[in-house]
Amino acid sequence: MVNVTITVNGQPVAADIDERTLLLEFIRDVAGLTGTHNGCLEARCGCCSVELDGAIVKSCNVLAVQAAGRSVTTIEGLSPQRLHPAEHITTGSLAGMYQPLDMLGADAADLHPVQAAFHKCHALQCGFCTPGMVMALKNYLAENPEPTRDDIRAAIAGNLCRCTGYQHIIDAGMEAAEQLRAQADA
């Protein structure tokens, strides 16, 4: 066992953990943030993508001890929805926690532009890969604000969508880039 403190979405989270604990497990089981998904556990699918000190990583292929003392941003850190972890997730608790997106509108101020673009472009079907896709694109668009569609394809090469919704995800990436540029100009 080892004591580790990781800052998750601005909040320090400290725990005694087994050295084998993956960053993904720390985020989900210790910090209680289940938006980061466990897909393949072998650094293929990208559903567990998070930012570690501002750089994108697959949290299933990083040990929590490697992230000790560092800062992690997860999908929950992008917008003010669901800031507190749920004790037990039920349909009822979800309903209380999330404002229905329709009520917000796709350009709602409390969605991150990448999230809003996913909503507007219908860039998800089952939604399992979405948190990883959004994190990967959010991180990439900060590096390259004027991407081509091919750039977006390359940026999400490490993220798999089994609903094969890639075209709409690329649409969303382009839309988000435009919105982010407009925000930067304003």
Next chain:
Amino acid sequence: MKAFTYLTPGSAEEAVGLLGQHGPQAQVIAGGQSLLLAMKTRTARPSALVSLAGVDDLAGVRLAASGELVVGATTTYAALSRAPLTGWHTEIAAVAGNLADRPVRTMGTIGGALCDAGPRYDMLTLVTGTGARLEVLGPSGVRTLSPGEFFAPGGGTTLAADEILAAIRFPAADAFTRVVFAKFRQRTFDAALASVLCAARPGNGGVQITVGAVRPVPVVATAADPEAVAAEVLDAAGGPPLVQYQRELVRTLTAQTLSTVNGS
């Protein structure tokens, strides 16, 4: 994953000391992108992990007084791909920025790839083809190896259990007029099925062709035309015989890189 002790030395010497103290079951972890996958399937079962993440001297890119480009072993692909390089060194950054995927490049390191010595990793072809020198730190100090000495002929490395790779010294920017790397992979994030590096020396130095991924270690060809290079790799020792598609890939990639090198 088997249980292990996680050790965080603050210096390279301390890391070497810890490796000696914990014996051959201890293993170095840099980014961990290959090692953790192996540990999850228990094909690697280290009893202790010695992390090099806290050793600042081992990361970073700098030009030596001799003009050599010194790349610290724990320099990540992401950092290497963004390094401000000139001359043929830009090809190093280009190769580092076009392998695996972005999240893996954030964590993965050049030294990690070389020590893991996966035959299909681009870095093996890059250091072999450019004749880089590898600085290895052990209990009795630093020794500098050629790629031929660093990689074991049948695959893997000749590193002792208490040695670490400290840095990779690439030849100066004027050592080659042009270096071109090409590879074939099935999907963007896959490791190469075949890779070829052509390095053109100044004057009448000629072009050196190196073929990677199809043999346990990259093959430095003596021939200069694609068909002969493919035949030479076919005859090179180690591993099973080349199959048709590998031969085709070697021939095609060699022709492609040669024409790029000669075309400028």
